[in-house]
Amino acid sequence: MTSTTIVIASVLKPVYEPRMYEKIAITLTKNRAAIIHVVGYGTVDQTVHSSSVQAHGLGSFKRLSFKRLFASWQVLRLLFQLKPTIAIACTHELLIPFLLYKIIHPSVKLVYDLQENYYLNILHTQAFPSFLRWAVAAWVRWKERLTLPFYSQIIAAENCYLQEIPFIQSKAIVVANKAVVDPIVLQARRNTVLKERTCLLFSGTISSEYGIYEAIDLAEKLYDADASFYLRIVGYCADQKEQKKLQDYIHGKSFIETLPFDQPMPHTDILKAISEADWGLVAYRDNVATRNRIPTKLYEYISHQLPVLCTTNPVWQELVTTYDAGLCINYKQTHIDLLIRLLKMPGFYRSTAHPVELTWEVEEKKLETLFL
Numbered sequence: 001m002t003s004t005t006i007v008i009a010s011v012l013k014p015v016y017e018p019r020m021y022e023k024i025a026i027t028l029t030k031n032r033a034a035i036i037h038v039v040g041y042g043t044v045d046q047t048v049h050s051s052s053v054q055a056h057g058l059g060s061f062k063r064l065s066f067k068r069l070f071a072s073w074q075v076l077r078l079l080f081q082l083k084p085t086i087a088i089a090c091t092h093e094l095l096i097p098f099l100l101y102k103i104i105h106p107s108v109k110l111v112y113d114l115q116e117n118y119y120l121n122i123l124h125t126q127a128f129p130s131f132l133r134w135a136v137a138a139w140v141r142w143k144e145r146l147t148l149p150f151y152s153q154i155i156a157a158e159n160c161y162l163q164e165i166p167f168i169q170s171k172a173i174v175v176a177n178k179a180v181v182d183p184i185v186l187q188a189r190r191n192t193v194l195k196e197r198t199c200l201l202f203s204g205t206i207s208s209e210y211g212i213y214e215a216i217d218l219a220e221k222l223y224d225a226d227a228s229f230y231l232r233i234v235g236y237c238a239d240q241k242e243q244k245k246l247q248d249y250i251h252g253k254s255f256i257e258t259l260p261f262d263q264p265m266p267h268t269d270i271l272k273a274i275s276e277a278d279w280g281l282v283a284y285r286d287n288v289a290t291r292n293r294i295p296t297k298l299y300e301y302i303s304h305q306l307p308v309l310c311t312t313n314p315v316w317q318e319l320v321t322t323y324d325a326g327l328c329i330n331y332k333q334t335h336i337d338l339l340i341r342l343l344k345m346p347g348f349y350r351s352t353a354h355p356v357e358l359t360w361e362v363e364e365k366k367l368e369t370l371f372l
Contacts, residue, residue, distance in 0.1 A: 004032060007082055008113075009039035010090035011071045012238065014264035015055045016045065018296075019115065019157070019177050020090055022267065025053045027364040028371060037082055039075055042264055060263075062240065072097050084108060086371070088155075092118050092140050095147040102150055110151045112144075115177070117164050119144075120289040125209050127239075144168075153370060160292035175367050177296045179303035180360045188275040189305045197228045198343060200309070201277035203270045204297045206237035206246065206261050209290065211283030211311065214331040216250065218283070221336050222343075223255040229340075231281075233258040234273040236265060274304050279343060282310040283331050294319070301325070303358050307348045323358075324350055 006028055008020050015021065017040060025036045029052040036053045043057040058074055061067035076097040079087060083105070089098050090113045102108050122128055122137040145167060148154075154172040156162060162169055200222070202215045212233070219231035233256065237243045243262050250256050259265065274280065280301035284290055292315060301308045302319065308326035310316050317328045326348055329339065356362065 004034040004086065005037070005082060005084045006034055006086045006088065007037045007039065007079060007084040008088045008090060009037075009075050009078075009094055011041065011058065011068065011075070011093045013040050013090060013115075014042050014236075015040035015057050016266065017264070018180065018267045019113075021053065021055075022180055023177075023360050023364070024088065024113065024367065027360075027367050029053060030364075030368065032371075037078075037084070039078060041071075045266075076101060080104075086111065088113050090115060092143055095143050095151075099147050099150050109153075111153045111155060112147075112151050113155045113157070114161055114165075114168070114172070115157045117158075117161055117289065120164065124287055124289040125207075155367075155370070158293050164292070173366060173370060175363045175370075176294070177299070178358055178360045178363050179296070179299040181303050181354075182271050185271050185275040185304050186354075192278075195278065197230060198279070199277045200229065200231045200279050200281055201234065201273055201306070202231065202281045202283070203234045203273055203300075204236075204295075206233065206235045207239065207242060209285055209287055210295075211281075211285055211331065212246065213249065214285065215281045215283040216253070216256065218281075218331050218334070219255060220253065222340060225336050226340050227255075229343075230255045230257060232256075232273060232277065233261065234265070234270055235261055236263065237261045270300075271304075274300065274306050277306055279326070280306045280308045282308055282316065284311050284313070286311075286313075291315075299358050302355060305349045309343070319358075323355055324348055 008025055010020060013020055015038060020040060021038050025038050028034055028036055037056060038053060039056045041058055042060060044055045056078060058071045072093050075094055079101045086109045087098050088111045089095055098110050102110055119137045119141045122140060123133050128136050154168050155175045156172045157177045159174050162172055200219050202212060206212050216231065219229060222229040237246060282295055282298050294315060298316060298319060302323050302325045308320060310320050310326060310328045312328045312330055320326055320328055327342060
């Protein structure tokens, strides 16, 4: 069997980001003789070993910096060193560098893993200063259109992207960012007993758009009414200004437990937090950029049978209802006494059937077929 060299790369996503490393990279090591290289933000953890997956760190840099611009060309230099037969760009920033590599090595197969609708994200979040948003969003959309003919396949992380970005439909397949289920965590969740204190978990990406302040405010109201409630924050905040604002916001709030959130953390830390929590908070603000997406942590919480307290959203509410997974509420306007009674009640996930359709097990079959 001929060995295949595959490069999976991003600029801002951490080297061991679950979709790149745990899902795509590990899946592509199965049923083929392949050497996989994963390239991402940060440094390489020498304790992580895999004979078929090699990690390359781009170092640390601010979101808005010249070093970030240079990182794309670091990846291009790596391509020339590694000489992949398949190169998967996991961010729009690498579309043109990958195309330049293909001009020199036309036999390479280029794939775009479309993890976000970057155009909408840039326009409708605080990632860029307001005076830059239209120009940056237009530049990103132009790159996606320009490079599309040179990419063999687009992997879309959300079904809604096919409607939001119709020009990708001819080359797109949806490979959703569903959960890799940890059987130890799942068993721990199934064996959960009623505890004296109630742990509310906010995990994953930490930002105002994802509802971190709404989660804190609700947890504070619950704590004020019943001191057995506390909030655990386990995740990563990429924006330094947001980090400072959040640190100030939680200062002196004894009901909050948090790990350092200024650096990407191992996914195992999040899974451990899921195993220990009583409720998972999905507190997204209503935003056109995220309204039709399914948060990865919603897949993770439901797949590991952690009850969820979810923002009222038709797409997410259907999942919560279908799997008897928790409650959908308005985080800013809710009856606290009634909510406390509901949060203390057992009885969610009454079905013993595990929702395999929400797990990566289903999606990896699509990915394997794609690269046969």
